[in-house]
Amino acid sequence: MSKPLKLGVAGLGTVGAGVLNLLRQNGDVIAARAGRPIEVVAVSARDRTRDRGVDVTGLAWHEDAVALAADPNVEVVVELIGGSEGPARRLVEAALAAGKPVVTANKALLATHGAALAQLSEAKATPLAYEAAVAGGIPAIKALREGLAGNRISRVAGILNGTCNYILTEMRVKGLPFDVVLKTAQELGYAEADPAFDIDGVDAAHKLAILAALAFGHQVDLKALHIEGIRNVSALDIALAGELGYRIKLLGIASQDEAGVTARVHPCMVPEASPIASVDGVFNAVLAEGDAVGRVVLQGRGAGAGPTASAVVADLVDIARGRTAPVWGAASATLATAPGLPMERHRGAYYLRLMVLDQPGVIADVTGALRDAKISLESMLQRGRAPGEAVPVVLVTHECEEAQMQSALARIAALPSVVEPPAMIRIEEL
Amino acid sequence: MSKPLKLGVAGLGTVGAGVLNLLRQNGDVIAARAGRPIEVVAVSARDRTRDRGVDVTGLAWHEDAVALAADPNVEVVVELIGGSEGPARRLVEAALAAGKPVVTANKALLATHGAALAQLSEAKATPLAYEAAVAGGIPAIKALREGLAGNRISRVAGILNGTCNYILTEMRVKGLPFDVVLKTAQELGYAEADPAFDIDGVDAAHKLAILAALAFGHQVDLKALHIEGIRNVSALDIALAGELGYRIKLLGIASQDEAGVTARVHPCMVPEASPIASVDGVFNAVLAEGDAVGRVVLQGRGAGAGPTASAVVADLVDIARGRTAPVWGAASATLATAPGLPMERHRGAYYLRLMVLDQPGVIADVTGALRDAKISLESMLQRGRAPGEAVPVVLVTHECEEAQMQSALARIAALPSVVEPPAMIRIEEL
Numbered sequence: 001m002s003k004p005l006k007l008g009v010a011g012l013g014t015v016g017a018g019v020l021n022l023l024r025q026n027g028d029v030i031a032a033r034a035g036r037p038i039e040v041v042a043v044s045a046r047d048r049t050r051d052r053g054v055d056v057t058g059l060a061w062h063e064d065a066v067a068l069a070a071d072p073n074v075e076v077v078v079e080l081i082g083g084s085e086g087p088a089r090r091l092v093e094a095a096l097a098a099g100k101p102v103v104t105a106n107k108a109l110l111a112t113h114g115a116a117l118a119q120l121s122e123a124k125a126t127p128l129a130y131e132a133a134v135a136g137g138i139p140a141i142k143a144l145r146e147g148l149a150g151n152r153i154s155r156v157a158g159i160l161n162g163t164c165n166y167i168l169t170e171m172r173v174k175g176l177p178f179d180v181v182l183k184t185a186q187e188l189g190y191a192e193a194d195p196a197f198d199i200d201g202v203d204a205a206h207k208l209a210i211l212a213a214l215a216f217g218h219q220v221d222l223k224a225l226h227i228e229g230i231r232n233v234s235a236l237d238i239a240l241a242g243e244l245g246y247r248i249k250l251l252g253i254a255s256q257d258e259a260g261v262t263a264r265v266h267p268c269m270v271p272e273a274s275p276i277a278s279v280d281g282v283f284n285a286v287l288a289e290g291d292a293v294g295r296v297v298l299q300g301r302g303a304g305a306g307p308t309a310s311a312v313v314a315d316l317v318d319i320a321r322g323r324t325a326p327v328w329g330a331a332s333a334t335l336a337t338a339p340g341l342p343m344e345r346h347r348g349a350y351y352l353r354l355m356v357l358d359q360p361g362v363i364a365d366v367t368g369a370l371r372d373a374k375i376s377l378e379s380m381l382q383r384g385r386a387p388g389e390a391v392p393v394v395l396v397t398h399e400c401e402e403a404q405m406q407s408a409l410a411r412i413a414a415l416p417s418v419v420e421p422p423a424m425i426r427i428e429e430l
Numbered sequence: 431m432s433k434p435l436k437l438g439v440a441g442l443g444t445v446g447a448g449v450l451n452l453l454r455q456n457g458d459v460i461a462a463r464a465g466r467p468i469e470v471v472a473v474s475a476r477d478r479t480r481d482r483g484v485d486v487t488g489l490a491w492h493e494d495a496v497a498l499a500a501d502p503n504v505e506v507v508v509e510l511i512g513g514s515e516g517p518a519r520r521l522v523e524a525a526l527a528a529g530k531p532v533v534t535a536n537k538a539l540l541a542t543h544g545a546a547l548a549q550l551s552e553a554k555a556t557p558l559a560y561e562a563a564v565a566g567g568i569p570a571i572k573a574l575r576e577g578l579a580g581n582r583i584s585r586v587a588g589i590l591n592g593t594c595n596y597i598l599t600e601m602r603v604k605g606l607p608f609d610v611v612l613k614t615a616q617e618l619g620y621a622e623a624d625p626a627f628d629i630d631g632v633d634a635a636h637k638l639a640i641l642a643a644l645a646f647g648h649q650v651d652l653k654a655l656h657i658e659g660i661r662n663v664s665a666l667d668i669a670l671a672g673e674l675g676y677r678i679k680l681l682g683i684a685s686q687d688e689a690g691v692t693a694r695v696h697p698c699m700v701p702e703a704s705p706i707a708s709v710d711g712v713f714n715a716v717l718a719e720g721d722a723v724g725r726v727v728l729q730g731r732g733a734g735a736g737p738t739a740s741a742v743v744a745d746l747v748d749i750a751r752g753r754t755a756p757v758w759g760a761a762s763a764t765l766a767t768a769p770g771l772p773m774e775r776h777r778g779a780y781y782l783r784l785m786v787l788d789q790p791g792v793i794a795d796v797t798g799a800l801r802d803a804k805i806s807l808e809s810m811l812q813r814g815r816a817p818g819e820a821v822p823v824v825l826v827t828h829e830c831e832e833a834q835m836q837s838a839l840a841r842i843a844a845l846p847s848v849v850e851p852p853a854m855i856r857i858e859e860l
Contacts, residue, residue, distance in 0.1 A: 018722075022580055022722050023580075025721075026580060026581065026582055026721070026722070029581075029582055029647065029760075030579065030580055032647060032759075032760035032761070032764040033575075033579040033647075033759050033760050034579070035756075035760075035761070131577070137578075137720075137722070137723035137724065137726065138726055139572075139573045139576070139577025139578065139726075142569075142572060142573070142576060142577050143569045143572070143573065143577070143728075145463075146569070146572060146744060146747065146748060146753070147561070147569025147572050147573070147741075147744050148567075148569065148740065148744065149460065149463040149464070149743065149744050149747040150452055150453075150456060150460055150739065150740045150742075150743025150744055150746075150747070151456065151459075151740055152456055152459055217459065217462060217463075273708070275705075275708065275709075275729060278703070278705065278708070279705075290567075290740060291455075291456070291736075292448075292452050292456070292567070292736040292737065292739055292740040292743075293567035293730060293731065293736060293737050293740035293741075294567065294730065294731045294736065294737060295730060295731075296567065296568055296569070296728070296729070296730035297728070297729050297730065298573075298726070298727070298728050298729075299705060299726070299727045300723060300724065300725060300726035300727065301723065301724045301725075306721075306722040306723060306724065307722065307723050307724060309580065309722055310578065310580045310581055310720060310722040310723040311723075312580075313579065313580025313722075314576060314577050314578065314579050314580055316580075317576065317579040317580070318576060318753075321754070321755065322752070322753075323576070323748075323752075323753040323754070323755070324751070324753070325751065325753070326465075329462075329463050330459075330462035330463050330465075331462070331465070334462040
C-alpha cells in the first residue's frame, strides 16, 4: 500500500468532526478503495478548547485556517467553514494557488465564485471537488458530472433543502400552520435560530445554481434565479393540494431549451405519483432528464454529519485515486453562456386559492379576469357556503405563461370580494 | 483539444447502434466533458449487410470480434456482444492482455469471470468498466464504487430486471394472470422468445452478484446466490398484497453482517410507502445502505438503446479523462472472501396464502404447524365462505428463520384440507 494522503481540515463543526470520525471508523475500507490510507494531519477551528466529540490529539492546530494551505505537511485541504467570503474563500483560493487539491461542502462559495474558482483550478491543474455541497450524501454531483456525461440534459430538479421539506411534511401530516412547525424545527435543530437562509429558498438556490451549471455546461448565474421560499405556504393549501392529488414541495428546477435556461426555486405542486412526491422529511432528491437516459432520480439524506462526511470522503477517495474532473464538468473555455430567461417567460399550470365573500357575481369576476388574460381553467372547486362571509375557492388552470398569470392575479387581488391576497402555487409535472 | 480517443465496438445490436448514434448526436458535449473527441474507428458484427439504423461507412469492419483487440488503430474496446463465454470473453481478455481499456455491458461475463478479469485488469494496469451491466442508465456502479466509497455498506438491493417488473406491474394494474402478460410482453419486445433468463431471475442474479461484490469488497460468488423467479406469482397474491398494503416486486437483495453475506433474488412484498414500491414498469431501482450515508435510492430506465448507451458513454468519458478504478472498487488482493450464508439462515417475515377446504379444523391444523415450528402470526385473513369448497386463507408471520418456515410449509402442504401448493412470499421492509 502506498503512503498516506495527508489532509488539513478547516472547520470542526458537525461536519468536520463527522469527517474525522468517518476516516477513523472506516479507515480500512477507505484505504482499500483509495489505494492508500487517508489521514488528517492538521486542523483549524476557532476554539481549541471546545469538546467536539472527536479526538484531535497529535494533529497540528492552526489558528488561521488559511495557514493550512501553507502547511508543508498538508497535501489536500478540506474546507468545512462555510460562507461565500472570509476565511473559507481565502483558504480555498490559497490552497488552489499552492497546487493543493481542495474538497469543500461550501455551496455558497461555489454558487457565488464558481467561475473564478474553476479558472484557478484549471490554471493550477488542481482539483476542486464539492460533492458534499449539494444533497448531502446523495452522489448527485458525480452522477451529473460523470454518470450522465453522454447526455444533453434538458431538466434538473430537486428537493434541495431538508429544513423546508421537513416543515412542509410536518405541516401536511399534522395539519399544523407554518409558524408552529418552524418553531418545533428550531427546537429540534432542523432549522436555524435565523431560518431565513433555508426557508426563503436561498440555500436551495445555491444548490440549484451548482446543479444547473453542471447539467448545462454553463457558468453559474445566481442572479438569473427566481427565488421564493415557503413562508406563505398555508396548511389550507397543503390540504387542498392533497384533495387534488398533489403534494406541495419546495423545488429547485432548471431547464434548458433553444431559447435559454430557466432556473427557479419556489413551492410547487407535484402529482402524488411523482417519484419525488413521497420524498418526505429531511430527505432530499435530485432528478435529471437526459436525451439518452430519460429520467433518473436519486434520493437520500440531504444533511447531517454522516451523509455530508460520506460525500467529503468520496471526493477524497477520488483525489487519492487521481480521478479528477473540471469543476463544471468541462473546461471553462468550453462552457456556454446561455441567456437566463426571466420568470415571466415560464410556462406551466397554476393552482390559485382565493378567499372570497360568498355573494353573487364573485366567480364571474374571477373567471372573467382569467379569461381576459387568455388563461383557461382545468377545474374549479368551491367548498362550503357561508353567505356574506369568506369561503375558499380553488382554481386550477391549463398551461399559460407566468406573465399572463401575474396580470390576472393583479386584477383578482384588487376585486373587492377577494378578501385576502390570493395564494398561487405552480404545478409541476415531474 | 487533444486528439480523439479511438474505439472499436463489437456487437451492433440495439445497444451497439445506440452507442454509435449517441457518440455522433452528442459529440460536442461528450468531447467537452471527455476533454477530447470520442470516435468509433472499427466495428465488428456478424452480418455486414443488415440495416441497423446506423451508418458504418468509413469504419474498419472485422469479421472476428477478437481482431478488434489487435487493430492498431483501436485504443479502447467496447464489448456489446453479450454472453459469459465465446467471442465476448475472448475479446475482453485479448483487449486487456493487449493493454487496451475495455467498456462492456456484459453482466453474465462479469458475474461469471469477474475475479479472473479483475486480476488481468490489474496485472495490465488496464481499466475494465461496466456501468451498463447493471440497471441500464442509472449510474449505480459509479455510485457504489465511488460515490459511497466512505461507507461500510450493510445492504444493497434493487429492482434489477425490467422484464419482470413490467410483468408484475401489468399483472397488478390489469389484474391479469402471469401467462397472459408474459405473452403480451413478448409481443411488445419486452420479453425474449425464450424468457427463462429474465423471468427465472438469472439476469437479476448476475446483476446482484456484481452489486454485492462492489458493495462488500468481495469477489463475486454467483454460486452462493439463492434464485427464484416470478413464474409462480399469481394475480390473486398481487391483489391480496395490495389489500395488506404491499406491492410484489422481484428484488435482488444482498446484505452483510458479522456472520457473512446473504444474497438472494426472489419475489418480495415491500410496503407501499417504500421508495421502490412505486418503481413500476420497465424502470429499475438500486438501493444502498451505508453506515455514514444511510439509505440512498437511485431509479431510472434499466434497459433500452438510449439508457444503456448513456452508461457506456459515461465509462468512455471516464477513460478519456483517465478516471479509473479497480474492477471491484479495491485491489483484488484486498478483497475479502466472506462466507456466503445459506438461504436457510435468512430471517424475515412471511406471507402465506393457502387454498383450503372450508371445513372445521383446517385453521387449527395450519396454525398448529406454525406453532410447532415456533413461528408467531402477525395477522390472518379469511375471505368468503364456500362450505366444502376451497377458499383462500392468508397468514402473515412475524420474523422467523427460513428453515423454520420451510419446515412448517412442508407440514402445511401435506395437510389433506390444503388443496394447492401454498404460496409463500417473503416480506421485506425496504
